[in-house]
Amino acid sequence: MLQPKSEAELADCLAAAKHPMAIRGGGTRPIGRAVAGEVLSTAALKGITLYEPGALTLVAQAGTPLAEIEAVLHAENQRLPFEPMDHRALLGTDGTPTIGGVVAGNVSGPRRIQAGAARDSLIGVRFVDGSGTVIKNGGRVMKNVTGYDLVKLMAGSYGTLGVLSEVSFKLLPEVETCACLILEGLSDQSAVAALSRALASPYEVTGAAHAANRGGRSRTMLRLEGFAKSVAYRTDALRGVLAEFRAVEVISDPDLVRQMWKDQRDVTAFAGQTGDVWRISCKPSDGPAIGAKIKGEVIYDWGGGLIWVLVGEGHDLRKTLGAFGGHATLIRASEATHARIPTFHPEPAPLAALSDGLRRKFDPKGILNTGLMATAMPAA
Amino acid sequence: MEMPKPNPAILAKRTRIISRLRDVLPHDAVIDDPHETRAYECDALTAYRCPPLAAVLPQSTAEVSEVLRICHEEGVPVVPRGSGTSLAGGALPTADSVILGVARLTQVLETDYDNRFIRVQTGRTNLSVTGAVEANDFFYAPDPSSQLACAIAGNIGMNSGGAHCLKYGVTTNNLLGVTMVMMDGTVVEIGGAHLDAGGLDLLGVICGSEGQLGVVTEATLRILRKPEGARPVLMGFDSNEVAGECVSDIIKAGVLPVAIEFMDRPCIEATEAFAKAGYPMCEALLIVEVEGSEAEIREQLDVILDIAKRHNPVELREAADADQAARIWLGRKSAFGAMGQINDYMCLDGTIPVSSLPYVLRRIGEMSKEYGLGVANVFHAGDGNMHPLILFDANKPGDLELCEAFGADILKLCVEVGGCLTGEHGVGIEKRDLMLTQYTPTDLEAQLWVKDVFDPKWLLNPAKVFPLSVTETRRDHAA
Numbered sequence A: 001m002l003q004p005k006s007e008a009e010l011a012d013c014l015a016a017a018k019h020p021m022a023i024r025g026g027g028t029r030p031i032g033r034a035v036a037g038e039v040l041s042t043a044a045l046k047g048i049t050l051y052e053p054g055a056l057t058l059v060a061q062a063g064t065p066l067a068e069i070e071a072v073l074h075a076e077n078q079r080l081p082f083e084p085m086d087h088r089a090l091l092g093t094d095g096t097p098t099i100g101g102v103v104a105g106n107v108s109g110p111r112r113i114q115a116g117a118a119r120d121s122l123i124g125v126r127f128v129d130g131s132g133t134v135i136k137n138g139g140r141v142m143k144n145v146t147g148y149d150l151v152k153l154m155a156g157s158y159g160t161l162g163v164l165s166e167v168s169f170k171l172l173p174e175v176e177t178c179a180c181l182i183l184e185g186l187s188d189q190s191a192v193a194a195l196s197r198a199l200a201s202p203y204e205v206t207g208a209a210h211a212a213n214r215g216g217r218s219r220t221m222l223r224l225e226g227f228a229k230s231v232a233y234r235t236d237a238l239r240g241v242l243a244e245f246r247a248v249e250v251i252s253d254p255d256l257v258r259q260m261w262k263d264q265r266d267v268t269a270f271a272g273q274t275g276d277v278w279r280i281s282c283k284p285s286d287g288p289a290i291g292a293k294i295k296g297e298v299i300y301d302w303g304g305g306l307i308w309v310l311v312g313e314g315h316d317l318r319k320t321l322g323a324f325g326g327h328a329t330l331i332r333a334s335e336a337t338h339a340r341i342p343t344f345h346p347e348p349a350p351l352a353a354l355s356d357g358l359r360r361k362f363d364p365k366g367i368l369n370t371g372l373m374a375t376a377m378p379a380a
Numbered sequence B: 001m002e003m004p005k006p007n008p009a010i011l012a013k014r015t016r017i018i019s020r021l022r023d024v025l026p027h028d029a030v031i032d033d034p035h036e037t038r039a040y041e042c043d044a045l046t047a048y049r050c051p052p053l054a055a056v057l058p059q060s061t062a063e064v065s066e067v068l069r070i071c072h073e074e075g076v077p078v079v080p081r082g083s084g085t086s087l088a089g090g091a092l093p094t095a096d097s098v099i100l101g102v103a104r105l106t107q108v109l110e111t112d113y114d115n116r117f118i119r120v121q122t123g124r125t126n127l128s129v130t131g132a133v134e135a136n137d138f139f140y141a142p143d144p145s146s147q148l149a150c151a152i153a154g155n156i157g158m159n160s161g162g163a164h165c166l167k168y169g170v171t172t173n174n175l176l177g178v179t180m181v182m183m184d185g186t187v188v189e190i191g192g193a194h195l196d197a198g199g200l201d202l203l204g205v206i207c208g209s210e211g212q213l214g215v216v217t218e219a220t221l222r223i224l225r226k227p228e229g230a231r232p233v234l235m236g237f238d239s240n241e242v243a244g245e246c247v248s249d250i251i252k253a254g255v256l257p258v259a260i261e262f263m264d265r266p267c268i269e270a271t272e273a274f275a276k277a278g279y280p281m282c283e284a285l286l287i288v289e290v291e292g293s294e295a296e297i298r299e300q301l302d303v304i305l306d307i308a309k310r311h312n313p314v315e316l317r318e319a320a321d322a323d324q325a326a327r328i329w330l331g332r333k334s335a336f337g338a339m340g341q342i343n344d345y346m347c348l349d350g351t352i353p354v355s356s357l358p359y360v361l362r363r364i365g366e367m368s369k370e371y372g373l374g375v376a377n378v379f380h381a382g383d384g385n386m387h388p389l390i391l392f393d394a395n396k397p398g399d400l401e402l403c404e405a406f407g408a409d410i411l412k413l414c415v416e417v418g419g420c421l422t423g424e425h426g427v428g429i430e431k432r433d434l435m436l437t438q439y440t441p442t443d444l445e446a447q448l449w450v451k452d453v454f455d456p457k458w459l460l461n462p463a464k465v466f467p468l469s470v471t472e473t474r475r476d477h478a479a
């Protein structure tokens, strides 16, 4: 395993590399197929470079543990806006999730519908491309249109365009309190209709989820966050909006609400259960019809637009679903399944050509997480 | 500002190019009369002008594709154009280029309130996108001051912002998908009504690429429900430093206003003379706006007013009704117009870390004396996006050049303190030659790779964004 201690060392490693490298942050998000090659770890690239609470900005080295960042922000009553999930329970991994891994996977939680994805809060990157060149883009200011936005391109590129060495974020104030509205027993169809109604209200819903819970009673949840008086006011108002769907139960103990949404964020319902895990992004109102095609467990988030699926092992869910507007990612499966089914959703030919073209530019030696994002399987 | 010399080979086959374009477009959609092409000789950076070889106004994605296929075959540069309100020269043509205007692509294709998006053709103006959903109490958040005129096409081209982006983000945070035509005529769909990319985030790099990667003909935009109410407060302070500290303290207190706007004394004086908004005469003025129900507005304003009081304001004024709210915004909204009345001005757009605000304002004041040119500052203080307006006299020989040199020094200062050259207006030709102050040649090279992949022949808006010396071999190779 290579573990460079500085960006310059990282650059040397990649400049010298002749064979594929498996890029690792904390080793907690082995999403998709196993990557061949020598492990290149960012764990030694640690530390918060700059934190200015009054400017809502944070700059950190990519290998900095997420927990360290969250603790430092918490002390100033601030947070990362996009609520990154912790994959450890779902994937059965241990280790220390890094901020670079969060960015590389564009990992965003339930709050994505209101506060945007990781890519929306990311304002700057430094990274080393596949030839060992250090590249920076963006910076530490919130508004920046100077040149092309490679910041967005790097978010969600899963280490295939470069190894991140430093990332900058804009932050948000921590919320004072939160509350949760719960409706039980709704069909998927009515649940998504209720979530849409809530999201189309002026009450700033920051979480909109539905657990279909196929053997039992379904549970639909809405989260409100902010100052106490405001949350109380909006809880009442939203309860009125949703009354036509079902009786609404309100949970106002913030600790309990936080725990419920942490479970939702981390998909703990599927943790430890056998089966493959898929993640589908779709138009929210298409959610129920997509869910109906699936013979397994489904949990909706993002108002119906994100579907977590637990199904029997080895099935290509994309075949079951057919064409739809959106994409399905195979998050967890056996090695044999990963070897057969691409992790990422196949793209139409012209887009795949653009993505391949970009990869060849940023990784001319083809050594960065080789094949991880390939959507055509190599011939067996 | 230097532009590449027109390619004589292209000028020589002008007639053939125009006739081929006429073959695929309605007669009135191809403009080649020299009187009429002058309408396309510049954008809002009016100091630079050059009529194009021709301008075309296609009416469908298919027509855009035909135009690009022909220009690709003929090796003709194409400059995409929305409404031509760019302040950076983004839509400035060269004599050997075809302007591809999307002004006739204005339809709303789909509105979906359940899924909270609207799909429009990109020639539609920013304000009329909100106009299309307003009756249902929805709005499209990014609100550039030019929103009455500017098109979604240019907003995507420049990744434009607005006064309310502190809360709602800029164009890229509100753009869900595009239909785009590649330079060779291929039509691609990227993103849609779902969130986030399934593979690489191509949409993210297209937004803000200044018409260099493809021509965007349709866009899926996120729409939001209007808040129940909004209210601004106006605060006056006797120094820029104190106003800056107040901004920082508001942010640290955990309230998130939708807008925090800042004006300095020269700007206050000019707008007062012009708009008579009733602003107090002081060194620095803040307009802070919050949103929500009446109770929520009260709660947030109480926190904000408390903080303001700790900074000895010379004025603290909360809007009591809609009329007073409008008056508070009146001066800010007419600031550019007011400056235009008294002088020619150049509007800069650098962003700085909020913490260096007092230092940067002091330095700008000093440089203003050195250059002998006045500056008024008005800007989005919450996110550090400055708009220094440098006053000059266009009729005085040498004044424009002096103003540009002063502007370049201010932008270098922005970079020096950790900021950037442009927060929302784009690079265009205006800041092209300063790019190397912010980025190393290798940083820029990585950006050029993206263009190499999307537009291998370097035909789309080729003389923009990057210093000409940096792109020379690529552009020559294409010709």
Ligand SMILES: Cc1cc2nc3c(=O)[nH]c(=O)nc-3n(C[C@H](O)[C@H](O)[C@H](O)COP(=O)(O)OP(=O)(O)OC[C@H]3O[C@@H](n4cnc5c(N)ncnc54)[C@H](O)[C@@H]3O)c2cc1C
Pocket: A022, A023, A024, A025, A026, A027, A028, A029, A030, A031, A034, A035, A036, A037, A039, A042, A062, A063, A093, A094, A095, A096, A097, A098, A100, A101, A102, A104, A105, A158, A159, A160, A162, A163, A164, A165, A369
């Ligand atoms: C116990 C265990 C053992 C493993 N052993 C191996 C092994 O021997 N060989 C092997 O190939 N894999 C192995 N993996 C998988 C490997 O750890 C993951 O593919 C990946 O490194 C996840 O690391 P992470 O927690 O930092 O995840 P994250 O940091 O959350 O990373 C998620 C994704 O982002 C990428 N990434 C992380 N940091 C950066 C960065 N700074 N810049 C760019 N991209 C980045 C990763 O490559 C990964 O694709 C193992 C995983 C575990 C849990």
Ligand SMILES: Cc1cc2nc3c(=O)[nH]c(=O)nc-3n(C[C@H](O)[C@H](O)[C@H](O)COP(=O)(O)OP(=O)(O)OC[C@H]3O[C@@H](n4cnc5c(N)ncnc54)[C@H](O)[C@@H]3O)c2cc1C
Pocket: B043, B044, B079, B080, B081, B082, B083, B084, B085, B086, B087, B089, B090, B091, B102, B122, B143, B144, B145, B146, B149, B150, B151, B152, B153, B154, B155, B156, B157, B158, B159, B160, B161, B162, B163, B210, B211, B212, B214, B215, B216, B217, B336, B424, B425, B426, B461
């Ligand atoms: C008075 C005034 C106030 C302003 N206020 C603001 C403000 O508050 N915030 C802000 O961000 N900007 C502001 N601007 C700048 C300008 O309005 C924005 O940059 C706007 O988005 C440009 O839109 P447009 O349609 O006029 O684009 P154009 O000027 O026509 O083009 C802008 C860029 O987009 C490219 N482009 C155009 N159409 C397409 C297409 N179909 N596909 C791909 N690329 C395309 C062009 O090639 C060019 O590079 C202001 C301008 C003025 C004059």
